[in-house]
Amino acid sequence: MAIGLHTDFALLPPGGLPHPLSKRAITALGGLRRRDCTGSDMLGWLCLPDQPESLLDEIEAEARRISALCDLVVVVGVGGSSLGAQAALDFVASPYYNQLTKTRPQVLFSGDHIDGDTLCDLLTLSAERRLGICLVSKSGTTVEPSLTFRALEHHLFTRYGPDAARRILCICGDGPLSDYTRHKGYTRFAIPEDVGGRYSTLSPAGLVPMALCGLDIRGALKGAKAARQAYLDPEGALTLPARYAALRQLLADQGRPVEVMAMFSPALGAFGNWLQQLFAESEGKNGGGILPLPAAYTADLHALGQFVQQGNPIVFETMLTLSRARYDCRVAPGGGFDGLNALVGQPLDDLCRLAVEAVARAHSEAGVPVLHISAPGRDAEVFGWLVMFFQMSCAVGALMAGINPFDQPGVEDYKAHMRRLFGGLI
């Protein structure tokens, strides 16, 4: 298995990537390989493919236990503690997982807002279901998930008494939440201390929700391991994630600070949100960074498309596509008002491929640089591979820009203001 990175569209200057950019990318990748780059104390994500079998067994056993007990699990988390699992669910299962599932609980993601009305609606619908909670919070002190967790936990204990404890899973780092779970007798899985939130998808933060939905967590780790081997091991080579990082930097240097990340399937929509968080929070520092704008194609061609084609030329485009369909779905017969009768019986997969080509042609003819990353298909192994690919590429890009890819000092500013303002309430 491998993913492809194409730059078909007159993107590169004659002679290919400029030598200094390639060299910086290779140097940054070397820093990851030797574990001596900036932020090297937070490289635990590179080891996640090696998590012990015993841990995976335990995760799967807990997931089976909760599945038998609950028909709805609310996964409570925000940012990196939520987006990876959402991406996995849509990618590996389906955007319609909740409508289709028979043997596993439905899953709703919440805990990422401060909105009482939305929380009340969640409590109302939860009251009608055999409910479970899966709290994902590295620090255990983030305001948004805490507010939702409190409400749901209170609801569960009011309803089930002490038995409620069996319905609660916590995934967290060391600290007060970890102590609390021990005290209450909740099942707890650890997020390793050297893994940051947005690099934690392949830790229990993502694996536990994935297992709840019956997804193949071993496959995901296998894919990530293969990607690490393919991209990190070859010393001194400009492997794909480094090449992608260098291309992005080249385009930003050419005056295009915004990357439209075009996902060519609804199953990739949540993956786009995960990518946005990964890149924005890793790179957006010191007045720099490329602004990631996820888009759902072809839907957003009827929205953003006009801007990309003819608007302010500040964007370049990276398309993510899947080259293998899961089902054989063909154009259905119909009345022909739409002018598509000649296509009846054609695989939608083929039409999608042509749409990708049409977009690439139209946009590159308008001078918009188009990158194209294609992944084989939608299984857990490909998902793990892509997660590792993008995490490595993101880290390389930040390191090339002289930035620590693993901190987020700017997020602290609003949190500090909020704590101060909350203090005034008391």
Place this chain on the structure above:
Amino acid sequence: MAIGLHTDFALLPPGGLPHPLSKRAITALGGLRRRDCTGSDMLGWLCLPDQPESLLDEIEAEARRISALCDLVVVVGVGGSSLGAQAALDFVASPYYNQLTKTRPQVLFSGDHIDGDTLCDLLTLSAERRLGICLVSKSGTTVEPSLTFRALEHHLFTRYGPDAARRILCICGDGPLSDYTRHKGYTRFAIPEDVGGRYSTLSPAGLVPMALCGLDIRGALKGAKAARQAYLDPEGALTLPARYAALRQLLADQGRPVEVMAMFSPALGAFGNWLQQLFAESEGKNGGGILPLPAAYTADLHALGQFVQQGNPIVFETMLTLSRARYDCRVAPGGGFDGLNALVGQPLDDLCRLAVEAVARAHSEAGVPVLHISAPGRDAEVFGWLVMFFQMSCAVGALMAGINPFDQPGVEDYKAHMRRLFGGLI
């Protein structure tokens, strides 16, 4: 009722908005009022609040009939034919509408992609439900909704025989689809010819799906009418939508071509997507326009927030908030691991207000200009008001830039390539 537009945060140069900008905005607004601006043949959206009672009665009657017949309706549409209704459903009802509804059918939006796997999953789940279809397509020839409609229509007729016709609603302009509906005996509602897709939310394109969900369509039109009166009637005044347009232009002129549209409730998430389409497709022409980037706050403060705070200074921020909560939701008691015990019993609404202030302070201290639009609450009337406000502001902004707000010539480029490539299949 009124909405507020605040620019508290050291945004304006001394003396307020520069006179030439104000003047251009007032001139553009005058063009809308007199119906003599560029694109004046597409100003039908200004008349939508005056749609006759008889039409609304008919829409509501059809919605009741379909509700009795179906427990799932798939709304098939893309771009302007879909995003407005999605926004209305989350805003006026709830992001959890499908989980909460008892008396009205669940609603899924589709027809906005070319992805066979997603379509197959939709067919699988549809087969288990009493299904209805609501096709929304002004032209009737757009590829994405046509592919989905064909599949669902074929499924319905295979399953129900001729009786399937009763389960299909079509909302479209004049043309082949309109003829087809007559031929098949489907209920049809018209999108007026002088209303473009992205300005059609208050036409039957949005009203029919809203009515299916039991939303107050008369309230929405009432709010829109009040907004039109407040903002369009005063001759020569810089009313709020014109002021917002001028402020956006000022910020773009200051080197900030990206607008982060920060929605402070999950109920506003789909509204953000509607805004993105409205502005990107109206303004992104002739190498200009402000790139609209919708964000779900506070969730995205754990994602984009880092970039806004410390990244490439190409963005300004517009926050959309609600000043009145629907329910009295308060911080629940809990174990206190999160450090929030002192807040137990506080209304979440108050915490949200403080979070808004914290974000505004943190970002404006970092030099990011912050606009703040506050709407009273979440009912149909406010929704209609906001739709009219933003449509007017968007039109004024495009007219100020010398652009036709109502066409989308750039979208044609990829469509032309796609038609040519599809032709090669036959």
